[in-house]
Amino acid sequence: MSRIEVQGLWKSYGDRVVLERVSLVIEPGSLVAIVGASGCGKSTFLRILLGSERPSRGRVLLDGAPLPAEPGPDRGIVFQRYTVFPHLSVLDNVVLGLEFGKSRLLGRLFGARRQQAREKAAAILARVGLGHVLDAWPHQLSGGMQQRLALAQALIVEPRILLLDEPFGALDPGIRAEARALLLELWAEREMTVVMVTHDLAEAFQLGTRVLVFDKVRRDPQVPERYGATVTYDLPGYNRFRPRLERPLPHASLPATGGF
Ligand SMILES: Nc1ncnc2c1ncn2[C@@H]1O[C@H](COP(=O)(O)OP(=O)(O)OP(=O)(O)O)[C@@H](O)[C@H]1O
Numbered sequence: 001m002s003r004i005e006v007q008g009l010w011k012s013y014g015d016r017v018v019l020e021r022v023s024l025v026i027e028p029g030s031l032v033a034i035v036g037a038s039g040c041g042k043s044t045f046l047r048i049l050l051g052s053e054r055p056s057r058g059r060v061l062l063d064g065a066p067l068p069a070e071p072g073p074d075r076g077i078v079f080q081r082y083t084v085f086p087h088l089s090v091l092d093n094v095v096l097g098l099e100f101g102k103s104r105l106l107g108r109l110f111g112a113r114r115q116q117a118r119e120k121a122a123a124i125l126a127r128v129g130l131g132h133v134l135d136a137w138p139h140q141l142s143g144g145m146q147q148r149l150a151l152a153q154a155l156i157v158e159p160r161i162l163l164l165d166e167p168f169g170a171l172d173p174g175i176r177a178e179a180r181a182l183l184l185e186l187w188a189e190r191e192m193t194v195v196m197v198t199h200d201l202a203e204a205f206q207l208g209t210r211v212l213v214f215d216k217v218r219r220d221p222q223v224p225e226r227y228g229a230t231v232t233y234d235l236p237g238y239n240r241f242r243p244r245l246e247r248p249l250p251h252a253s254l255p256a257t258g259g260f
């Protein structure tokens with residue numbers, strides 16, 4: 001688990017300010033849900049945490065040290081759109097996650113290490129409920145299964161931080177409920193820090209130990225790109241369960257929603 005500290009973060013693309021003055025600490029093991037209007041910079045923020053984008057100003061610290069300049073195996077990401085490779089079997093898609101994560105210099109794994117990687121991939125696929133389709137092609141899987149495959153791909157490197165960008169947005173309601181339950185189980189088992197973007201406010205409160213709302217506090221109607229979004233609300237979620245952490249969560253101060 002890792003403590004993430006964001007200090008005075010700004011992100012601009014040319015003249016367009018996307019994020020401004022974002023400062024926050026994400027405690028190890030928390031499940032932070034991020035909500036906000038379309039285009040307000042949520043995905044940009046996740047990519048900065050991943051290390052695939054650099055802040056224009058400010059910095060991100062991981063356990064007190066500056067974030068490495070590129071994505072590393074300590075951080076896994078799952079996007080809304082499935083990122084699986086269509087020409088690889090389910091099992092090989094997950095093995096590939098390990099090849100990318102653990103041996104970027106070598107590229108591919110061979111021999112006994114490859115066999116170990118295949119066994120580990122098969123175990124994780126079984127954990128996410130795909131143990132029976134190891135040799136299938138991704139296109140043979142349902143949307144929910146493809147998303148679980150993407151989750152397995154991210155989890156095989158045992159990331160300390162899992163970044164999820166609207167992971168359940170494309171799923172049917174029933175499947176989405178299953179996927180949420182699976183995420184909560186994996187989060188608890190692996191003691192990961194999870195940062196998840198969702199457009200579903202109820203989902204954010206249901207899953208999150210903490211909910212961040214990104215919005216603009218300053219607006220220029222003539223020049224919309226002049227100001228960026230920041231964290232306008234920082235609220236406790238209804239998720240009271242936190243795996244084996246030093247400090248208890250603050251008590252939730254909001255009433256529960258009526259469920260789903
Ligand atoms: N690489 C880029 N170059 C230029 N502009 C970009 C780039 N990436 C994002 N933007 C702009 O930054 C703004 C924020 O984009 P971002 O994708 O982070 O928003 P978002 O909150 O994730 O939106 P959504 O809810 O629709 O996914 C948008 O105006 C987008 O056009």
Ligand SMILES: [Mg+2]
Nearest residue numbers: 042043044165
């Ligand atoms: Mg986005």
